[in-house]
Amino acid sequence: MTSTDSFRSLARTLETLVLGQSALVERLLVTLLADGHLLVEGPPGVAKTRAAHTLAALIDADFHRIQFTPDLLPADLTGSEIFRPQDGSFHFERGPLFHNLLLADEINRAPAKVQSALLEAMGERQVTIGQETHVLPRLFLVMATQNPIEHEGTYPLPEAQLDRFLMHVRVGYPDTAIERDILRLARAEALAGADSPASPVPTPAVTPDDVFAARAAVLDLYLSPELEDYILQLVAATRAPERYVPELSGSVRFGASPRASIAFDRCARARAWLHGRDYVSPDDIRSLAPDILRHRIIPGWEAQADGITADSLIATLLDHVPVP
Structure with missing residues (x-):
């Protein structure tokens, strides 16, 4: 195999x-x-x-x-x-x-x-x-x-x-x-x-040697420049969501760090590889977004009082950040 x-x-x-x-x-x-x-x-x-x-x-x-x-x-x-x-x-x-x-x-x-x-x-x-x-x-x-x-x-x-x-x-x-x-x-x-x-x-x-070989193959997987830009836009949107949804102005105290961008890059490649593809698709990025971002976003106090959570913010951003 x-x-x-x-x-x-x-x-x-x-x-x-x-x-x-x-x-x-x-x-x-x-x-x-x-x-x-x-x-x-x-x-x-x-x-x-x-x-x-x-x-x-x-x-x-x-x-x-x-x-x-x-x-x-x-x-x-x-x-x-x-x-x-x-x-x-x-x-x-x-x-x-x-x-x-x-x-x-x-x-x-x-x-x-x-x-x-x-x-x-x-x-x-x-x-x-x-x-x-x-x-x-x-x-x-x-x-x-x-x-x-x-x-x-x-x-x-x-x-x-x-x-x-x-x-x-x-x-x-x-x-x-x-x-x-x-x-x-x-x-x-x-x-x-x-x-x-x-x-x-x-x-x-x-x-374990199979794991190391697989990691090398994952890093070599193709990620298009358009999808790389999509990852960066998603992460940037967690810091300034009002750029895409004006109603979310002030709703985030702290957004995702650059570690989130690195996590997207590695995890999306790994998921695509596990699914037998030699390229990353938008679905790889979108399906992993909640798990990569939920612990890296801190909603503002007023947003929390209004019932806005990290997960709901992520769902809204996924709906509004354009997919290439």
């Missing part, structure tokens, strides 16, 4: 194991191919952890899950220097950050120092302990989750830190038909694992 076919097969396998979350599966693969990190918001029990764990198994990558809690310390992520009394030396014990795929579960339940340690590693791809700098694995993806309920005792991520996530995806409950399939899948997995304490582990579909 070609590299594209391998990843499309990977997507199909993921969708059969993570039922009812096809949008999350696609965004997770786009994030992997774009070499970024993903923030997922959704209620408990909708397969967020399962999606990350299954993807790691299918790409033959190390997986680690961290439950973020208020008493977590930065060293619980990065690792720390351990003193060896035998020879009086220090040895660096690596923390969970040194895995290929890290699930940061309920990231908003940890204090700012812990969040900063994670986000620094995401941005710099390294960890500094004392005088030593330790490089993270070449294949390194963080999928962080947020719970939209029970906000008491949480530490919301500042907008500047949110901007480091390639996309912010929202997932919901499956419909009744899908939930019936979930029941049957859970029953089948329980029967298959009845003689073993571990759940069945999927056979790897691609290797």
Whole structure:
């Protein structure tokens, strides 16, 4: 199979194991191919952890899950220097950050120092302990989750830190038909694992080397100058929406940063590649726009009082910014 076919097969396998979350599966693969990190918001029990764990198994990558809690310390992520009394030396014990795929579960339940340690590693791809700098694995993806309920005792991520996530995806409950399939899948997995304490582990579909080769192919995909200009206009419209919709004057306190333009460029190419095309289409850009922009836009106070949200602003801009 070609590299594209391998990843499309990977997507199909993921969708059969993570039922009812096809949008999350696609965004997770786009994030992997774009070499970024993903923030997922959704209620408990909708397969967020399962999606990350299954993807790691299918790409033959190390997986680690961290439950973020208020008493977590930065060293619980990065690792720390351990003193060896035998020879009086220090040895660096690596923390969970040194895995290929890290699930940061309920990231908003940890204090700012812990969040900063994670986000620094995401941005710099390294960890500094004392005088030593330790490089993270070449294949390194963080999928962080947020719970939209029970906000008491949480530490919301500042907008500047949110901007480091390639996309912010929202997932919901499956419909009744899908939930019936979930029941049957859970029953089948329980029967298959009845003689073993571990759940069945999927056979790897691609290797990390396949991922690196796919990333190179994605970057080489064709993006027309007209669509590049469309991306820049969309991002600029989040900063000055009145240029396209006069009624939105003053509705935005802060718009998307240049990281949004970079995210559009990489994610649109990755989505087009996953769909078997060698060029980016306007649909690639428009379908990804809410997930790329929603965490990068801060509506003004009056706009919020009028019920205007980041998502509604994005929908309005998509209707008014001309498509080439």
